Amino acid sequence: MKGSFHPSNALQLEADAVIIGSGAGGASVADVLTAAGLSIIMLEEGQHIPSSSASPIAREAFSAAWRGGGITAAIGRPPITYAEGRCVGGGTEINSAITQRADGDLINEWRKLNKIENFTADELAPYYERAETVVNASLTHGALGRATGILRQGGKALGWKVSELKRGQRGCKGANRCSYVCPNGAKQSMSVTLLPKAVNRGMRLLAQTRVDKIRIEKRRATEVIARSRDAGGQVVPVHVKAGMVFVCAGAIHTPALLRRSGKRERIGNTLRLHPTIKATALFSEPVDAHQSRLPLTAITEFMPDQRIGGSVFTPSVFGLSLAEDWTNRGDLMRDLRFCGSYYGMIRPRGVGSVRWLPGFNEPLVRFKLAPEDWIALSQVLTRLGQAMFAAGARKVFPSIFGHEGWTSPDQVHEFWDKPLPNGATNLMTVHLFSSCPPGEHQDACPVDSYGRVRGVENLFVADGSLIPEAPGVNPQMTIMALAFRVAEAALYRSAQERARSAARDKI
Numbered sequence: 001m002k003g004s005f006h007p008s009n010a011l012q013l014e015a016d017a018v019i020i021g022s023g024a025g026g027a028s029v030a031d032v033l034t035a036a037g038l039s040i041i042m043l044e045e046g047q048h049i050p051s052s053s054a055s056p057i058a059r060e061a062f063s064a065a066w067r068g069g070g071i072t073a074a075i076g077r078p079p080i081t082y083a084e085g086r087c088v089g090g091g092t093e094i095n096s097a098i099t100q101r102a103d104g105d106l107i108n109e110w111r112k113l114n115k116i117e118n119f120t121a122d123e124l125a126p127y128y129e130r131a132e133t134v135v136n137a138s139l140t141h142g143a144l145g146r147a148t149g150i151l152r153q154g155g156k157a158l159g160w161k162v163s164e165l166k167r168g169q170r171g172c173k174g175a176n177r178c179s180y181v182c183p184n185g186a187k188q189s190m191s192v193t194l195l196p197k198a199v200n201r202g203m204r205l206l207a208q209t210r211v212d213k214i215r216i217e218k219r220r221a222t223e224v225i226a227r228s229r230d231a232g233g234q235v236v237p238v239h240v241k242a243g244m245v246f247v248c249a250g251a252i253h254t255p256a257l258l259r260r261s262g263k264r265e266r267i268g269n270t271l272r273l274h275p276t277i278k279a280t281a282l283f284s285e286p287v288d289a290h291q292s293r294l295p296l297t298a299i300t301e302f303m304p305d306q307r308i309g310g311s312v313f314t315p316s317v318f319g320l321s322l323a324e325d326w327t328n329r330g331d332l333m334r335d336l337r338f339c340g341s342y343y344g345m346i347r348p349r350g351v352g353s354v355r356w357l358p359g360f361n362e363p364l365v366r367f368k369l370a371p372e373d374w375i376a377l378s379q380v381l382t383r384l385g386q387a388m389f390a391a392g393a394r395k396v397f398p399s400i401f402g403h404e405g406w407t408s409p410d411q412v413h414e415f416w417d418k419p420l421p422n423g424a425t426n427l428m429t430v431h432l433f434s435s436c437p438p439g440e441h442q443d444a445c446p447v448d449s450y451g452r453v454r455g456v457e458n459l460f461v462a463d464g465s466l467i468p469e470a471p472g473v474n475p476q477m478t479i480m481a482l483a484f485r486v487a488e489a490a491l492y493r494s495a496q497e498r499a500r501s502a503a504r505d506k507i
């Protein structure tokens with residue numbers, strides 16, 4: 001990307017603001033600040049992967065754009081595997097780009113719970129509109145394929161509400177490589193929308209630059225200390241001084257970095273995620289999910305607490321999911337054309353934490369499901385099984401190690417009134433949030449209603465960490481909306497500060 005560069009010597013940089021992380025939150029902050037004419041430096045740990053060099057090979061794509069090559073897990077019983085993007089554009093480069101707003105009633109609940117100022121669905125609406133316009137949130141035209149039809153057919157047969165999902169795309173060609181970085185630039189991720197715009201307005205973007213610490217002195221963030229790489233791969237120290245510091249490293253790495261920098265109070269204590277259980281459904285007719293777009297309908301009857309949808313399906317991703325129980329499931333690989341991968345996702349009551357461990361690059365992430373989460377997971381899995389059989393499945397294999405699979409709809413009630421086996425159930429998530437919830441409820445919220453870290457004048461959080469609780473919907477639009485709002489409020493605050501100091505100078 002023009003404007004992104006590799007340093008060759010140790011760098012001492014200055015700017016009006018520094019943004020740490022280039023994902024949904026960071027790019028949205030950059031849009032607001034560069035439009036206001038501020039000089040901006042953005043530091044991003046991952047590399048830039050232009051669509052022209054996006055690899056079709058899963059191993060290469062994952063190791064380039066996914067943190068840890070896609071292998072990260074929150075400790076708990078069971079551990080929950082989670083995925084994050086680590087590249088210019090963050091998670092938006094590897095996500096499915098489904099766009100949804102958080103439910104208005106939930107927004108009201110969060111406002112009351114955390115005492116968040118000016119936080120109603122109406123007040124957030126213009127920010128959501130801005131986010132939706134940026135990514136061109138729209139229905140995908142053309143044939144959606146049988147994998148999508150299965151959810152529609154199953155849900156409708158059971159009399160449940162089924163919704164078409166809008167996505168951030170422009171002319172999607174159905175490459176089925178959303179999770180590998182779109183090879184056509186059709187997905188409206190941050191690297192094809194807000195980041196080039198910000199760079200054109202003068203933002204300097206340093207990729208492969210990891211921030212180690214934010215120096216905080218006398219209630220101000222005074223310096224950001226990072227490590228970059230020169231063209232030969234050698235480590236180059238980077239120090240940035242800026243009037244405002246925005247931490248947009250995502251719901252795991254933002255609290256980890258703040259804690260590393262000495263800000264610990266209430267930070268990283270309330271991580272939320274959407275525990276998700278998958279199932280493979282085997283049909284008699286070809287589904288050919290690997291040749292079509294990912295399923296673009298969802299069963300939304302039970303939202304926001306539960307949602308049933310379809311997963312990315314490529315031969316390698318399918319192989320990986322079967323590898324969870326290869327002895328019992330490996331044979332399904334031969335039936336690739338007849339299989340689909342679907343999931344049930346819940347809005348949990350359980351909570352997790354993020355802790356920085358001295359000497360380790362990656363933080364310690366824990367998540368404890370609440371007893372009612374186990375009930376919800378059992379229910380959503382039952383409903384997922386019902387929907388698959390209603391759509392004509394021959395066999396359904398829940399993601400439970402050693403489970404032989406259901407062969408008829410009456411078997412799917414197996415777990416309805418008993419918890420799933422916690423030692424054998426495979427759970428995952430791609431949605432992480434709430435590790436730094438905003439609000440004026442000082443005992444619960446480490447940042448104020450507008451994302452400013454308590455006790456530091458010029459340090460802001462603007463990413464998934466800010467969503468007050470699990471939203472039950474795909475989070476990118478909410479993250480962008482909240483990040484726009486934080487950046488606008490910070491601009492307003494800094495203008496006020498400048499006016500006050502000008503007035504003092506006059507006296």
Ligand SMILES: Cc1cc2nc3c(=O)[nH]c(=O)nc-3n(C[C@H](O)[C@H](O)[C@H](O)COP(=O)(O)OP(=O)(O)OC[C@H]3O[C@@H](n4cnc5c(N)ncnc54)[C@H](O)[C@@H]3O)c2cc1C
Binds near residue numbers: 179
């Ligand atoms: C496979 C997958 C599918 C998904 N599908 C959808 C979907 O369809 N719709 C939806 O709404 N959401 C989806 N999501 C979730 C969505 O992409 C994320 O919620 C969103 O990108 C998070 O935005 P963020 O700004 O909080 O963090 P990110 O987008 O993760 O950005 C954080 C950035 O900060 C960088 N960083 C971290 N630490 C440091 C450091 N110390 N120094 C410098 N840089 C650092 C990271 O490398 C990363 O690029 C999906 C996610 C995944 C992984």
